[in-house]
Amino acid sequence: RKEVEQDPGPFNVPEGATVAFNCTYSNSASQSFFWYRQDCRKEPKLLMSVYSSGNEDGRFTAQLNRASQYISLLIRDSKLSDSATYLCVVKGSSNTGKLIFGQGTTLQVKP
């Protein structure tokens, strides 16, 4: 079983839609969680960190469920510019733990 798993999609949604992605992780001792965005095989960039209490940044909301070992990303009012691959990233059980990526979920927002 992979350490971090995501549904690869693609998710095809119309502009203005709300879309949610989930990501599961296998190491219950994992400490830190993140969502990255990657455009067209360019380098990934940090979208947001995921905190235990959940966090929101504009149209983006991230949640963590430690009991079920998954994190989620909700995008409201989708824009064409949101089309990208969204990568779930999990850090191991210490500050020197490794950052492991999921395979990514592809989102295509259509006019």
Place this chain on the structure above:
Amino acid sequence: NAGVTQTPKFQVLKTGQSMTLQCAQDMNHNSMYWYRQDPGMGLRLIYYSASEGTTDKGEVPNGYNVSRLNKREFSLRLESAAPSQTSVYFCASEKPPPGELFFGEGSRLTVL
């Protein structure tokens, strides 16, 4: 302000040839990473270095060696390239507190 610099950006090798991918960061970060990305596979961790002089295997270390001789540089070596190593390679350094990775632009390697 360069951030993370990877070289070369493109390389074509023949099976059995060797090469080294170079990576350097100017942000004084302790942790550095090498990932490879294949279509539909996301980024898979090859090797990781938590600090100068230390390295640790990731998910797919076979066929690779790394060297972290100083804080700035983390190199990845393919001793005997195989077609299965055709991929895009990304180097990254990690900004504390944990989690934010700064990536190089990637090195696109083709092994014939």
